[in-house]
Amino acid sequence: MAYLPRRSVLYMPGANTRALEKARSLDADVLILDLEDAVAPSQKVQARQHILDALAEGGYGHRELVVRVNGFDTPWGREEIAAFAHAPISALCLPKVESAAEVQAVVQLLVQEQAPETLKLWAMAETPRGVLAIDEIAGSHSRLEAIVMGTSDLAKELRVPHTPDRLGLQASLSQCVLAARAHGLDVLDGVHLNLDDEAGFLQACEQGVQLGFDGKTLIHPKQIAAANQTFGPSEQQLAQAKKIHQAWVEAEAQGLGVVVVDGRLVESLHVDEALRILAIGDALAAR
Structure with a gap:
């Protein structure tokens, strides 16, 4: 199975052409070109064209490109989905998703627009209703590829403070991880708002x-x-994963179903995780 590194997922405001240009040189794994929160209502249409122009110009290299559109029920949502149906992007990011029906409505529009099957969807979990329905949402359609936490909106709706341990958000965070894993999706953590709090940001990443x-x-x-350092495999992790895989191959050749590596029992489930780590390491090295 191919694993895409999604360690760092940077929102870039679609109305800011300088930001769209700068993004071509940044070492982020994913760029979310944003038409929603980062763009004022009066700039929505112009920002859409800015993003389309930037995509047509290209030059984003290995960076995975995602466009966050406005909600399906807003004045801009449907037109934006149609506008990017054939754009050179990996996915559309849907804000404030609260039901499987919302995802399926977007899928229906993409089918009408004859969008390629390679165009995936990312759903944001940022409301209490969305978190409560996250299992239904995560299994809503095969186009869905990732769950994205919108922790700022969620904290507001839950009336919980932004504490370093994120205590008031932990139940929601874990529920979304469970749903993502149950349906084979990636899941991405929310933003850290204090740009001057480097220690706090690192703590949140860990x-x-x-x-x-x-x-x-x-x-x-x-x-x-x-983010890249914390969420990416370290040299030590890569070396250990390689050792586990090699030991497993040798054990299989001898007809064994378990093997001991550095004093620890290794079974097939540990090998699966080792292969995932190695695949991400290979993808990063290929850049």
């Missing part, structure tokens, strides 16, 4: 890894390096 997230959404390029 907590995201411990909770099971594949990467973190970001609001500024200065956050990319820490």
Whole structure:
């Protein structure tokens, strides 16, 4: 199975042409070109064209490109989905998804627009109703590829403070990780709003890894390096994964179903995780 590195997922405002240009040189795994929160209503149509022009110009290299459109029920949502149905992007990111029916409505529009099957969907979990329905949403359609946490909106709706341990959000975060894993999706942690709090950002990244997230959404390029380092496999992890895989291959050749590596029992489930780590390492090295 191919695994795409999604350690760092940077929001870029679609109305800012300088930001769209700068994004071509940033070391983010994913760029979410944003038409929703980062763009004022009066700039929505112009921002859409800015993004289309930037995509047509290209030059984004290895970076996975995603466009966050406005909600399906807004004045802009349907037109934006149609406008990007054949754009050179990986996915459309849907804000504030609260039901499987919302995802399926977008899929129906993409089918009408004859969008390629390679165009995937990412659903944002950022409301209480969305979190409560996340299992239904995660299994809504094969086009759905990732769940993205919108922790700022979610914290507001839940009336919980932004504490370093994110105590008030942990139940929602874990529920979304569970749903993503149950349906074979990636899941991305929410943003850290304090740009001057480097220690707090690193703590949030480390907590995201411990909770099971594949990467973190970001609001500024200065956050990319820490996210890449924290969510990416270290040299030690890659070496250990390689050792586990080699030991397993040798054990299989001898007809064994388990093997001991560095004093620890290794079974097929550990080999699967080792192969995932190696695949991500290979994808990063290929750049």
